[in-house]
Structures are given as structure tokens and as C-alpha cells.
Amino acid sequence: MKPTGPLPPEFAGQDRLTIGGLSVGALIGRAGSTPCFVYDMAIVRARIARLRAAMPDGLDVHYAIKANPHPDLLAAIAPLVDGLDVASAGELHRALSVKPATAISFAGPGKRDAELEAAIRAGATLNAESAGEVRRALAVAERIGVPAHIAVRVNPDFELRGSGMRMGGRASPFGVDAEQVPALVRAIIDGGALWQGFHVYAGSQSLDADALGDTMAGVIALAARLADAVGTAPPLVNLGGGFGIPYFAGDVPLDIERIGRRLADALNQRPEILGNSRFAIELGRWLVGECGVYLTRIIDVKQSQGEIFYVVDGGLHHQLAASGNFGTVVRRNYPVALADRMQAAGDVTASVVGCLCTPLDRLADRVALPPAEEGDVVALFLAGAYGATASPSAFLGHPPAPEILIDG
Amino acid sequence: MKPTGPLPPEFAGQDRLTIGGLSVGALIGRAGSTPCFVYDMAIVRARIARLRAAMPDGLDVHYAIKANPHPDLLAAIAPLVDGLDVASAGELHRALSVKPATAISFAGPGKRDAELEAAIRAGATLNAESAGEVRRALAVAERIGVPAHIAVRVNPDFELRGSGMRMGGRASPFGVDAEQVPALVRAIIDGGALWQGFHVYAGSQSLDADALGDTMAGVIALAARLADAVGTAPPLVNLGGGFGIPYFAGDVPLDIERIGRRLADALNQRPEILGNSRFAIELGRWLVGECGVYLTRIIDVKQSQGEIFYVVDGGLHHQLAASGNFGTVVRRNYPVALADRMQAAGDVTASVVGCLCTPLDRLADRVALPPAEEGDVVALFLAGAYGATASPSAFLGHPPAPEILIDG
Numbered sequence: 001m002k003p004t005g006p007l008p009p010e011f012a013g014q015d016r017l018t019i020g021g022l023s024v025g026a027l028i029g030r031a032g033s034t035p036c037f038v039y040d041m042a043i044v045r046a047r048i049a050r051l052r053a054a055m056p057d058g059l060d061v062h063y064a065i066k067a068n069p070h071p072d073l074l075a076a077i078a079p080l081v082d083g084l085d086v087a088s089a090g091e092l093h094r095a096l097s098v099k100p101a102t103a104i105s106f107a108g109p110g111k112r113d114a115e116l117e118a119a120i121r122a123g124a125t126l127n128a129e130s131a132g133e134v135r136r137a138l139a140v141a142e143r144i145g146v147p148a149h150i151a152v153r154v155n156p157d158f159e160l161r162g163s164g165m166r167m168g169g170r171a172s173p174f175g176v177d178a179e180q181v182p183a184l185v186r187a188i189i190d191g192g193a194l195w196q197g198f199h200v201y202a203g204s205q206s207l208d209a210d211a212l213g214d215t216m217a218g219v220i221a222l223a224a225r226l227a228d229a230v231g232t233a234p235p236l237v238n239l240g241g242g243f244g245i246p247y248f249a250g251d252v253p254l255d256i257e258r259i260g261r262r263l264a265d266a267l268n269q270r271p272e273i274l275g276n277s278r279f280a281i282e283l284g285r286w287l288v289g290e291c292g293v294y295l296t297r298i299i300d301v302k303q304s305q306g307e308i309f310y311v312v313d314g315g316l317h318h319q320l321a322a323s324g325n326f327g328t329v330v331r332r333n334y335p336v337a338l339a340d341r342m343q344a345a346g347d348v349t350a351s352v353v354g355c356l357c358t359p360l361d362r363l364a365d366r367v368a369l370p371p372a373e374e375g376d377v378v379a380l381f382l383a384g385a386y387g388a389t390a391s392p393s394a395f396l397g398h399p400p401a402p403e404i405l406i407d408g
Numbered sequence: 409m410k411p412t413g414p415l416p417p418e419f420a421g422q423d424r425l426t427i428g429g430l431s432v433g434a435l436i437g438r439a440g441s442t443p444c445f446v447y448d449m450a451i452v453r454a455r456i457a458r459l460r461a462a463m464p465d466g467l468d469v470h471y472a473i474k475a476n477p478h479p480d481l482l483a484a485i486a487p488l489v490d491g492l493d494v495a496s497a498g499e500l501h502r503a504l505s506v507k508p509a510t511a512i513s514f515a516g517p518g519k520r521d522a523e524l525e526a527a528i529r530a531g532a533t534l535n536a537e538s539a540g541e542v543r544r545a546l547a548v549a550e551r552i553g554v555p556a557h558i559a560v561r562v563n564p565d566f567e568l569r570g571s572g573m574r575m576g577g578r579a580s581p582f583g584v585d586a587e588q589v590p591a592l593v594r595a596i597i598d599g600g601a602l603w604q605g606f607h608v609y610a611g612s613q614s615l616d617a618d619a620l621g622d623t624m625a626g627v628i629a630l631a632a633r634l635a636d637a638v639g640t641a642p643p644l645v646n647l648g649g650g651f652g653i654p655y656f657a658g659d660v661p662l663d664i665e666r667i668g669r670r671l672a673d674a675l676n677q678r679p680e681i682l683g684n685s686r687f688a689i690e691l692g693r694w695l696v697g698e699c700g701v702y703l704t705r706i707i708d709v710k711q712s713q714g715e716i717f718y719v720v721d722g723g724l725h726h727q728l729a730a731s732g733n734f735g736t737v738v739r740r741n742y743p744v745a746l747a748d749r750m751q752a753a754g755d756v757t758a759s760v761v762g763c764l765c766t767p768l769d770r771l772a773d774r775v776a777l778p779p780a781e782e783g784d785v786v787a788l789f790l791a792g793a794y795g796a797t798a799s800p801s802a803f804l805g806h807p808p809a810p811e812i813l814i815d816g
Binding site: 130172325 | 496499
């Protein structure tokens with residue numbers, strides 16, 4: 001028997017799962033079928049309210065829409081945050097439908113000229129990843145006669161400790177090595193662009209508040225050093241994010257109040273050159289990961305060589321990360337439950353396997369669950385971020401999973 | 409510097425890449441843009457011809473369309489093979505457009521009632537994965553008044569040695585444990601269905617001809633034991649597949665002539681009860697993997713902390729497996745080249761990274777490549793199987809990659 005991650009607190013005490021006050025039957029009826037994704041906007045609102053309370057006054061909160069770009073969710077989040085961070089022209093287009101361009105920034109190491117042009121025409125900020133990108137952006141801006149808004153993404157000379165994915169302190173396709181940044185900022189200003197400041201992203205999925213606090217303090221210090229070298233204050237310093245959520249057994253929720261205190265201290269003590277700069281944090285997973293539940297129905301209960309398999313109508317084509325096949329080395333179990341008896345004793349050691357004809361399609365590996373039968377619904381939690389869009393939806397020709405937002 | 413896998417022989421000697429006689433410029437023009445997938449049907453035809461020559465007379469060859477269900481490729485392959493194996497109602501629908509139902513079989517552990525009904529109405533064979541599925545299939549058949557064609561997928565009591573993914577010799581969501589098979593076959597026959605025989609799939613991506621030969625001999629012996637227990641000969645024994653292709657440095661192409669000799673011996677010595685049975689092998693990757701090339705253009709060449717990055721306009725959203733994030737534990741490099749100077753000295757140690765804003769998006773890690781600049785096209789080989797449809801195409805909102813088939 002293998003452990004599962006902890007249920008999000010909003011669901012942990014339930015016996016029959018409800019999301020946004022609706023029963024699983026009602027939710028599936030609304031979605032139209034299983035498997036489906038259900039997103040509870042009340043959870044997102046609560047996360048954002050808690051974050052606002054924990055963070056220093058005046059800190060901007062950005063939503064990185066790559067975590068979940070579902071149109072309804074995006075429309076509901078947009079008024080609650082100060083900015084949207086996008087990673088493609090496609091995401092830019094979605095963001096512009098719900099937020100003014102001045103509140104949108106575009107990061108990503110391989111922006112095509114057409115993408116640069118779309119951002120410049122709209123007036124969104126390009127987080128430039130290289131000198132080459134700045135050169136191309138300036139050329140596009142000159143060609144179309146619209147000034148570019150450009151921030152510089154900095155590859156920091158330190159990493160986020162305890163991060164699921166390290167993105168600093170090493171050679172990186174992301175951002176510009178710190179020592180090359182001042183000259184590049186001057187080239188941006190001299191090239192007639194509107195310099196927007198710095199963007200730093202040092203890692204992701206960290207549950208260590210002190211590591212995140214250290215990183216943010218480090219980013220502030222780095223931004224000050226770079227600003228001194230440039231001789232101009234950055235309008236905005238995007239401190240990045242990397243706030244994790246507890247996916248696996250033993251994971252402890254992030255102490256964001258502690259991060260807030262650490263960040264307040266760092267901002268209060270910031271060097272004078274940053275005195276009038278704005279600061280932002282950029283979150284995706286932490287804002288939306290726990291709002292989502294993937295509901296999938298048991299098609300077959302089978303026994304093989306003494307092991308029990310709950311075969312469901314969903315699979316890794318919708319929830320790749322839960323199968324352990326996306327960015328993880330060791331497969332571990334996400335939180336999972338039978339939707340209509342979440343508190344029942346886990347008397348059966350069962351694997352929840354998807355409907356795909358591949359051994360990779362295992363959504364839960366030898367976990368304790370109540371006895372189940374065909375027709376029962378399995379709830380797989382933490383499906384709000386990097387779920388539907390981060391999975392190979394066309395694999396094996398099954399239909400996509402409907403996604404619904406429950407709001408109020 | 410890290411090694412790459414070997415180029416497929418059709419491309420290994422080229423200096424300027426051509427596919428099906430067309431230049432990269434012509435191919436991209438036809439596809440409409442980079443990144444794109446190009447499939448060379450001549451390579452598939454040659455693989456099938458070699459396979460037919462190597463395998464015993466009368467052996468059926470099936471194509472497992474999950475490997476690559478592109479409509480043009482599927483239409484071109486269908487006349488060259490004896491059967492199509494599908495894994496969903498969506499794949500069934502595609503297969504029925506190019507092949508009669510009698511040549512189609514449907515495997516997969518989580519078939520819904522609607523999928524069973526579609527297969528039964530069409531007259532395709534269900535490879536039943538459990539007693540529960542047989543019960544549901546018989547109920548559907550009775551309800552709609554159409555007899556079901558049912559084969560039994562057997563979970564063998566041995567595994568394919570050296571397999572990339574083991575699918576036998578253990579508890580499995582796939583198939584029915586061997587000892588339960590005879591009773592299930594009798595239930596199928598007694599239930600009024602048309603029993604089609606056995607299906608066994610013991611593993612995939614093996615490069616060991618002797619292991620594959622042993623496995624096929626083992627499947628034949630197992631089928632004979634089961635047929636004896638049933639008291640009836642199976643019309644068809646699907647021996648499975650699992651033929652691998654060389655992805656990584658050190659991989660040696662599979663000796664299929666050796667497999668053919670081994671299989672001929674096993675069939676010649678087969679027990680009498682299988683005397684009139686047909687036999688099939690089911691291949692996906694081996695038939696189409698090497699026919700495909702993913703072409704992606706360099707957007708940026710950047711240096712960070714002394715390392716060189718070729719940033720391309722493609723990425724893991726199209727070629728997840730090449731990034732090492734799908735079913736592999738240790739990341740290794742697929743074969744890769746600069747399309748217009750494949751024989752040039754690899755004087756640069758460069759990583760080819762995709763355009764996605766995630767560190768997972770690395771298509772080649774510190775490989776020897778010639779110097780390159782913006783606009784150069786990178787060719788990533790072995791993109792014919794488990795590429796476009798096995799990747800999270802919606803991730804980060806970039807457009808899908810066009811796919812084109814070059815045929816004659």
C-alpha cells in the first residue's frame with residue numbers, strides 16, 4: 001500500500017463530495033459526462049483573499065495563466081488580480097479579452113516575430129529573454145511604428161532552494177545572465193522602447209517559506225544592484241513565484257503568512273534606488289491548483305494476480321501529471337477518493353488505472369480505498385493547475401474532458 | 409557533451425536533409441509553417457516490405473493506430489496491412505473509414521458501454537480485458553440484437569524481457585489472468601457471441617530479437633494450453649508486438665529476420681489444436697516511428713553561464729517523449745541534426761530547448777551540433793510514432809504542428 005497526498009482542506013472533512021455546494025451527480029450533469037474537471041471559484045477567491053492579507057500592502061499579484069487558461073476561470077480571476085502573465089500569443093489573446101494590455105506581461109524563451117508584434121501592437125510588456133529577442137523586438141517596433149514595452153527577465157545567480165524545478169543559479173534558456181543585464185537595459189532605453197523593469201523566476205513548486213523568502217530578498221537585492229548599474233530605477237520588479245501546493249504524502253502546506261512577513265521586511269529595507277518601484281509576485285499553481293477536481297467513473301473493477309484495479313473512464317490524456325509522467329522522477333500518488341464515501345474505511349488496496357491502453361496510465365498506485373463497483377465516481381484532487389491543458393488530450397482518440405467552473 | 413541516438417538509415421548519409429525527395433524548404437512550404445511533422449510513406453512501405461519478407465508466410469500484420477493515427481498516414485497504411493488495432497471509439501471510427509470491420513480489433517481496459525456498442529454494431533472484434541467487460545458486451549449485444557465478436561486478451565504469466573514497458577508476468581489492468589481465460593471463453597461462446605481467439609501483448613519497445621522470439625513462442629504455447637482447456641481452436645492468435653526502434657546512443661536496430669526465423673520455427677512446431685488458427689503480429693512504433701521527422705526553426709541562439717542554447721519554435725507540446733517526460737526515467741537524447749548541414753562537424757555543445765516557458769522543454773541536452781543561427785532548421789528524428797498525439801498540444805497556448813505525409 002502506498003500513501004496519497006493530503007486532500008485540500010475544503011474537501012478533507014466531507015463524506016459525500018460536494019463542490020461549490022453541488023453534488024457530484026449535479027456536477028456531472030452540468031458537465032455533461034465523466035470524466036470532467038470541476039473548478040470551484042470560491043476556493044480561488046479564498047486563496048487570493050488569504051494571499052492579499054498575508055502579503056505587504058501594495059504588492060501586485062499576477063496570475064500566470066499557463067497554470068489554467070480555462071476561459072471562465074480566467075474571466076473570474078482577472079478582476080481579482082493586478083496582472084496576467086502569458087507565455088504565448090495564444091495566451092496573450094486570451095488575456096487581452098479580460099484585462100488591459102498594461103496589466104499583461106509575456107515571458108518565454110522562443111517568442112516568434114509574429115508574437116512580438118502581437119504584444120507590441122497590444123501594448124503588453126515583453127519579458128525579454130535574450131539580447132537577440134530585444135534586437136528583434138526593437139526591429140518589429142520600428143517597422144510597425146509602435147514603441148515596445150520591454151522588461152528584462154534576469155537569470156539570477158542563485159536558485160530557489162527546495163524547488164520542484166530549479167530555474168536559477170545555472171546556465172538557463174530563461175532570461176539574461178545578470179552580468180549582461182545592465183547593458184541590455186541601456187540598449188532597450190536607447191532603442192526607443194519603454195523599459196518596464198525586471199522579471200525573475202527562480203523556481204517552482206516550493207513548499208519552503210524560508211527558501212521563498214530568501215529568494216525574494218535575493219531578487220530585490222539583485223534588482224537593486226542591476227538598477228544601480230543601469231543608473232535608472234525599474235518601474236516594476238516581478239519577483240516571480242514558485243509557491244507550491246501539497247501534492248504528496250508528507251507535503252505540508254506553504255506558510256504564506258511567513259513569506260509575507262519576510263517579504264515585508266525585505267521591501268521595508270530595500271535599497272533607495274527601488275524606493276518608487278512597484279513589486280509583483282506571479283502565481284499560477286498556488287492560486288488554482290487546489291480548486292480543481294477531476295471526476296472519473298469506474299468502468300470496471302478487476303482483479304489480477306491478487307491485485308485490485310479500479311479501471312476508470314478518464315486517464316493520463318487528461319491528467320498526465322497525476323500519472324507521474326510529467327516532470328517527476330519518482331511516481332507518487334495525488335490525493336484521491338471515492339466521491340460518495342470519502343470517509344469510508346480504505347479496506348481495499350487498489351490501483352486506479354485510466355482507460356488508455358498503456359501501462360503509463362495509472363492515476364493512483366496501490367492506495368487504500370473503500371470497496372467500489374462499476375459506476376462509482378473517483379475524485380482526483382489538485383486538478384486545477386497543469387491538468388487539462390498539460391496533458392496529451394488527443395492520445396488514443398478519446399474525447400476531451402469537459403471543464404466547468406462553479407462560481408457562487 | 410551527451411550522445412544522441414542514431415539517425416534512421418534513410419537519413420544518416422544525407423548532408424542537406426531531404427524527405428521523400430523534397431528539400432526542407434519545400435517541406436515547410438507544404439506544411440505551411442514550422443514546427444511541423446513530416447512523414448515519409450516510402451519508409452513505411454519499405455519497413456512493411458522488409459517485415460513481410462522476414463516473417464513466416466501467412467502471418468497477418470496489424471497496425472496499432474495509436475502510434476500515429478494521422479488520417480493520410482492511416483489511409484496509406486491500411487491497404488498494406490491485414491488488420492488495424494484500435495484503442496478507443498475515436499480510433500475505431502478512423503479505422504472504419506479505411507478498413508472493413510472484420511479487420512479491426514479494439515483493445516483497452518476501460519471500454520464504455522457506448523464504445524462496446526459502436527464496435528458491436530460495426531462488427532469489429534473486441535479484445536475483452538475482463539469478465540466484467542464480457543458481461544457488458546453480451547448485454548449490449550442482446551439489447552441491440554447484434555452478435556458481438558469477442559477475443560480474449562490474456563495477461564500472460566511471463567513478461568517480454570528487455571521491454572521498455574513490461575505488460576506481462578504480473579498483476580495488470582490489461583487482459584485476463586491466464587487461469588481465468590478458459591471459463592471466460594466458454595461464457596463468450598455460451599453467451600451467443602462469436603469468439604475470435606486470443607490477444608496477448610507482453611511488452612513494448614524491445615530491441616532484443618531473442619526475447620521477442622521467446623515471447624512469441626511462449627504466447628503460442630500459452631494459446632495452445634488455453635485452447636486445449638477450452639476445447640476449441642482459436643480462429644486468430646494475436647501475438648502482440650513490442651518491436652522497438654533505436655532511439656538512443658548504443659541502441660542497435662532489431663534483427664527482425666531473426667525474429668521471423670524464430671517465429672517460423674515456433675509456428676511449424678505448434679500444437680495440433682492451433683493447426684488451423686491464423687496468427688497476427690501487432691506493430692505500431694516499428695512500422696512508423698522512423699518515418700517521421702519533426703522540423704523546428706531556431707528562434708534564438710543564446711549563451712548562459714558558458715552554455716549554448718538553440719531556442720526553437722517547437723517543443724514538448726508537440727514532441728513530449730523527446731523531452732524525456734513521457735514514460736522514461738532517465739532523460740536521453742533522440743537523434744537530432746541541423747537540417748541543412750547534417751554532416752558538418754559538431755563543434756558546438758548546445759542544448760536544443762523548446763519555446764515553452766518551462767525547464768522541462770528540452771529537446772536535446774548538451775549535444776554536439778554545428779554552429780547555428782536564427783532561422784536554421786533543427787530536425788528531430790523518430791517523430792513518426794507517439795509524437796503529435798502523445799503530446800500536450802494545448803499546453804501554453806501555442807498552435808498545433810501541421811503534419812504532412814509525403815507519398816511517392
